[in-house]
Amino acid sequence: MNSAVPWDDYCCCVSHDSIKDGCQFPDKIVKLCIYDFDNTLYNSPKPNQSLYGKSLFSALLSADTFYGGGWWNNTAFLSESFSESMRESNKESMSKYWNKNVVEKARISYADSDTISVLLSGRKDHFQRLIYQMLTESREKFGLSDDDLKFNCICLKKASINGEYPTTMDFKRSLLMKLINFFKNLREVVIFEDRINHVNQFNSFFKQSKFSKKLQCSTIHVQPTHTKLDPAAEVNLVERLVEIHNRNNPEMDVSLKWSSARIGFFLNSKSLRSLSMRTKAILKGINHGRFRAYSENNMFIPIAQRDSPIRDAEIVKIWTNNEKYDNELAHGIIKNFYSLHGTEGCKVQFLVIQVGYSSGDKTSRDTEIYYKAIPCDKKRYLWSAYRDFIIVNDIDSESPQDKLNKIKWERLRNPVKITTYFRQHSKLKM
Template sequence: MNGSAVHTITALKRWSCADKQLPAVERIKSIHIYDFDNTLFSSPLPNRQVWASGTCGQLQGQDVFHNGGWWHNPQILAATGQGLEVEEPRAWEGCWNEKIVDLVELSMAEEDALSILLTGRSETGFADLINRMVAAKGLEFDMVCLKPKVSPSGELFSSTLAYKQALLRDIVYTYRDASDLRMYEDRPKHTRSFRDFFGDLNRALSSNQNAPRSPINAEVIQVTEQDMNMDPVSEVAQVQAMINAHNAAVVSGTAPPRAIPYCIKRSVFFTGYLLSAPDIDRLKALVRPPTSVPEYEIKYLANNILIAPRPAPRSILDK
């Protein structure tokens, strides 16, 4: 932590992909930070009804594909719903966590609040797309922050968490008159890490008589992850395109030396009826979980009706 560095809104603005002037330091009394994926927006996940569990992990890995994989490929996010051309005019209706959208709109209305959209997606790959998505929804943030290759000061990041903590530190030190901070995050591991981060930050500020600001009342709020899948046909097509690009890089020698080509292999693990999203929602509405259990600890699995835990014989399929 570098509390002695000079923190200005000019320096802080370099973190943001939004073409917007930051408010004056003395004007801001509270800071509101919103994670993007599966907090504000229901980003598609690899469909476990389509892929084996090990394949789902491979698809999301950063180092499996030459082009970075699921979370590093803008075409995956752009294919959400029925694709960019269809979804942008209707603002990706049904893909947002409307409870969080309501909170963002309240932040927009508060003149003394700094609102920030924060995501670990890469600045080079996703800045234009995410700005278009939030604009289509009519949401405005003072800062839209995506992960740069290096920080404005030239710092390299070992992880997404390290990037976010470096940015949070700059925000808190720049807006030194803000007394409250609320942060919304879907991943429990990150929620715990951010709570620890702000605890350590406040202890350091409290123990330093020459600290540039007083401790901040920081609350990291756990948000229930919003699961969503793409259309299976579109998803397989997007994954095949990722594989084609990866394999072309392997053949041309532009992929890492240990990279190997991939192909999609069809395997039947069970036979059953796959339930549609409306039917799944109707089944979930019938469940009354215990009130003592946090919502984010509950995962609904009502997505299929099993016929056989293996490829079904023709005699069953013909019934």
């Protein structure tokens, strides 16, 4: 455990540190380790793009659209993620929320009397209580050691003397310089960061700085990992955010509504990644601008046109694989089916046997990619208003049954097995 040093002796950090009670500095510092918070130390949630229309999704990522800021400025979303982690039933689930490799690196840094460990985040300092709570309660929840999830200094973004820092990187560089100038005996600086553009900017900063000759400086890129909130909880928080915005900005009122529901077989994230990797080679030479975005969207196999409901009896047959059922079971299935928004439904597996792209201008950004699939279990009960099971990009897309002759199809040498969920889905739009 590092020995405590009076806070006032380290005034270089006073203007930046947002949680004074968490700061304990070693006496002799030769190494500085800086850890980014979001998606480096903690697998922070990001908006589930499958739940929102494009305008609302962009607005959530912006700090300027809603009163009090968007997703990254509002404590409610990070707080919900933390609450979900506290409801986990076993200690092994820690890796879902915390990057255990980085947690271990931070533990070693904190335990080393010659090292100062700093948690440095671009989040603003109104997150201070929440982040401190996350560190302390997670340590107990997951049975960690006394040195785990502890830092000599926890720094969040405050306004600079001249106002807000233009960017998170400006803030981080400013604090980094103060730390380097203050700790005169530093011999090494190590930064853990998930954003590759920040990694490159830090490396460039080190190369151009005068102190780089006397210091060994390195930036370690941490592969970012995100979590997703429970869809129902996330939507409730977004609706609450908009409600608060409208109450404080009546002249800039924002209204939300659900899009028309689509019914079909929706691919899970693992299948999306697998499908993308296997088809890139075949589609080499075609512009992949939209193709790359598929992994963030609702790729699915539509079985009916928009606003064309299917009979409840067909829903129950697909759900039960046409097994015998009574009215009570059927009622429960229908209720469950129409209550699903962005969650898993009835699992159905397919084999993707062909990939196709729309004919015409192959270099156009609007090149549409399609996939033709067949059920893995030919005996399983399925229903569709269409002849073929064709995967489309998003719930705003229709099945291309009327233009199949305009699509150039390439057969996959090795079919790709995918997992889908039979459900209905709509998006929240503004």
